[in-house]
Amino acid sequence: MGLQMSHSNMQKKVKPCYGPLNDDDVDDHDNNDNGTSGSLALINPPVVASYDSWVMQHPSALDTFDSITKEAKWKKVVVFLDYDGTLSPIVEDPDKAFMSAEMRMAVREVAKCFPTSIISGRSREKVKEFVQLSNVYYAGSHGMDILAPPRAVKSSDKKANEGAFQPAKLYLPAIQEISVELEDTIRDIQGAMLEDNKFCISVHYRQVQPKDHEVLKQRVKSLVENRPDFRLTEGKMVLEVRPSIEWNKGDALNYLLDTLGFSNSKDVLPLYIGDDRTDEDAFKVIAGRHEGFPIIVSSIPKDTIAWYSLRDTSEVLAFLLRLAKWKKSETSFFK
Structure with missing residues (x-):
């Protein structure tokens, strides 16, 4: 059984409530969608009094890193990342949401260690232009436009020759x-x-x-x-x-796991880091598997089904660097 059971206290949360949508109820450029109409939105329960109490329900992925890697030690980790608000800060001009050189290096190193995908509300071409890496999967338009990196799957695999998947x-x-x-x-x-x-x-x-x-x-x-x-x-x-x-980031996650040959695997742990409501669909998929690492990026309390949290993009960077370093140390140990 995965980390949901080892952190069962995180599941004892107030039932989400809905209220009128306004500009302050939603998160970032990555085009949030809570699955409702434009008039209603998921809002924070009033019982969530402070960030500190919220973090008790969604522990820092940095503070619990040893527990995460202990769970992942004998499993296959697959990494999924949102872009805006996760790999790059939210900015006034969406055309200037550039990721730092340090973040790019961290994602590159993680992708050397684990199959890695970036799932964004941006167009696939735009997010690829921002990220500038050839060893990751890109899923744009909230997963409606997915392309594997070169040689990511066997040439005999039909999906390797189909080009982009566009439902x-x-x-x-x-x-x-x-x-x-x-x-x-x-x-x-x-x-x-x-x-x-x-x-x-x-x-x-x-x-x-x-x-x-x-x-x-x-x-x-x-x-x-x-x-x-x-x-x-x-x-x-x-x-x-x-x-x-009927297609969202959760469907994209399942599609990518299937493309990688992991859809029915019992030893795969998806790790998803994202900051907005569209990412909740992916968190939901991981929760349904009862194993994996759904990680929300937020510096304020918000209702989420993610089990872990990171405060901002600087903590995402620190987590990714630490994850790559851990995997490399594990690999060198068994050589």
């Missing part, structure tokens, strides 16, 4: 059409920014005057509401249009 591919023409209409719709709103994430479209309004926020929201909602094949989700200062298909 929403049939929606591309309609997405492009909506993108053009959205651009025309928001053109006269100063500060509004459209980001094409291939299988989802993000409308950012961080730099829009507060008096124009509702105008922008109503225009975007009016454009989407008559398109049943699409849905609108709302994040912090961002609206996102995406296909109405």
Whole structure:
């Protein structure tokens, strides 16, 4: 049995509650989606009084590192990482969410030790441009666009020759059409920014005057509401249009485990680090397996089903470096 049982106290949490969505209820650029409509969002239970008490339920992955590696010692760890807010800090301009050279080196070293995937709300091309590594899997558009690194799977494996896996591919023409209409719709709103994430479209309004926020929201909602094949989700200062298909980061995690040949393996421990609500779908998959390491990145209390936590990107960096160092020491020990 995995770490869920060895930290059973972490599961005794208040039932999540829902409330009206507003800009302060959501987290970051990576286009949060809690699986509800745009009008409701998961909010923090009032009983979570402080970060210190929250960390008691979601222990630091750095402080419990020895316990994590003890559990992982005889297992196959597969690493999954969010991008915005996890590998790079949240910034005002989404085009400038650059990861540091130190973080890039840490991810590179981790990917040498474990199969590693980056699952982001960004387009696959954009997140790959930011990360600049060839030894990781990239899953963009919340997992709707997945590509394996060269030689990641055996050439005899059919999936190695299929190129990118894109479950929403049939929606591309309609997405492009909506993108053009959205651009025309928001053109006269100063500060509004459209980001094409291939299988989802993000409308950012961080730099829009507060008096124009509702105008922008109503225009975007009016454009989407008559398109049943699409849905609108709302994040912090961002609206996102995406296909109405049953696919999320949790599905992407399962797909990647299957691609790696680990879907039915009893000795695999997925490790997922992410900071926003879209990552909860991946945490849910790990929780369902009863083994693995779901790690939330947050410096404030928030409702999550993750078992562990890291405070910010600097702690993510420290954790990844320590993880790679541990694996290399284990490998050298058995040589």
